[in-house]
Amino acid sequence: MPSLDKLQEDVTRLLDGNIRSLSKLITFIESTPDVLGSIYPKIRNAGGNGHIIGITGPPGAGKSTLSSALATQFRESGRTVAILACDPSSPFTGGSVLGDRVRMQSHYTDPGVFIRSISNRGSGGGLSNSTYGITMLLEAFGFDVILLETVGVGQTELDVMKNSDTVVVVIVPESGDSIQTMKAGLMEIADIFVVNKSDRAGADRMVRDVRSSLQLSDDHSDLLSPIVKTRADTGDGVSDLLLEIDTLRGNTELSQNHDLRRSAKRLNALRSSVLLEMESMLDTILAKDNRENEPALISLINEVTKGEKDPITAAKALFNLIKGNK
Numbered sequence: 001m002p003s004l005d006k007l008q009e010d011v012t013r014l015l016d017g018n019i020r021s022l023s024k025l026i027t028f029i030e031s032t033p034d035v036l037g038s039i040y041p042k043i044r045n046a047g048g049n050g051h052i053i054g055i056t057g058p059p060g061a062g063k064s065t066l067s068s069a070l071a072t073q074f075r076e077s078g079r080t081v082a083i084l085a086c087d088p089s090s091p092f093t094g095g096s097v098l099g100d101r102v103r104m105q106s107h108y109t110d111p112g113v114f115i116r117s118i119s120n121r122g123s124g125g126g127l128s129n130s131t132y133g134i135t136m137l138l139e140a141f142g143f144d145v146i147l148l149e150t151v152g153v154g155q156t157e158l159d160v161m162k163n164s165d166t167v168v169v170v171i172v173p174e175s176g177d178s179i180q181t182m183k184a185g186l187m188e189i190a191d192i193f194v195v196n197k198s199d200r201a202g203a204d205r206m207v208r209d210v211r212s213s214l215q216l217s218d219d220h221s222d223l224l225s226p227i228v229k230t231r232a233d234t235g236d237g238v239s240d241l242l243l244e245i246d247t248l249r250g251n252t253e254l255s256q257n258h259d260l261r262r263s264a265k266r267l268n269a270l271r272s273s274v275l276l277e278m279e280s281m282l283d284t285i286l287a288k289d290n291r292e293n294e295p296a297l298i299s300l301i302n303e304v305t306k307g308e309k310d311p312i313t314a315a316k317a318l319f320n321l322i323k324g325n326k
Helices: 004-015 019-031 035-043 063-076 100-107 131-141 159-163 178-183 203-216 238-250 258-286 295-305 311-324
Strands: 051-056 081-087 113-119 145-149 166-171 192-195 227-229
Touching (some): 004 019, 004 035, 019 035, 019 131, 035 131, 051 063, 051 159, 051 238, 063 081, 063 100, 063 145, 063 238, 081 131, 100 113, 131 145, 131 159, 131 258, 159 258, 166 238, 192 203, 192 238, 203 227, 227 238, 258 295, 258 311, 295 311
Parallel strands (some): 051 145, 051 166, 081 113, 081 145, 166 192, 192 227
């Protein structure tokens, strides 16, 4: 971890628009999340007006291509854009390819576009656990739009809803029939649906299926999520998507929920951090070579290892033992 003075120096440069300091601080937060606590007082009131847009959906839906096309549209409207692409990491080595930037080469020379790939580090919700801190840095820097692209793990990508102001769910004509669509967890988090690769057969049917699913939903309101057909590789329909995004952004009723979403986002970051700390503590406790465990803990772990006690009962006993030591 860098020294506090060095961190503060980088934060000052970040607030002055230094892109290199932004990149360094993102690296620090991704590798050492505790860094956020040292810089939070200086960045918490900086920015905050950026529009955070989550781009999510199943693998192969064209999320990266759509993010790139959207960035082009935002730039043509005079807005600066940050793209945070979250790549899957190996559950065995923890490594990640971080390759989404390969599909965004057209923006490399544009100073108004910042692209960063990060590893999800095994997070099951589609985004990295460092996403909250990184988006704070991007907002403090002053980006008008922040695109969060998830790893594409399907129905578990609910983190994007908790970290975004607007959620765009990208599907393709082959995503499944109406029954499967209704079952998909992504249906409940979308502010806007995009049927990408709309030149393929079945695109119109998918639009009808999604609309029918929304209408049949028990909790649907009079304002159904808009559905936009796009072909991201050619840019077709992307301007329509931008119009829907800006329309939602300007909707008075939805804008009133902005602060509520931001508050929920902070609480979600707290919950994720606590879970990480608890997981780390459990890893230490359950390690076979941990000699600091009390006899009762050692006995409990041995009983589970030998199959003498079921894990559910043991978990409650373990939790009570931990509480008793605090």
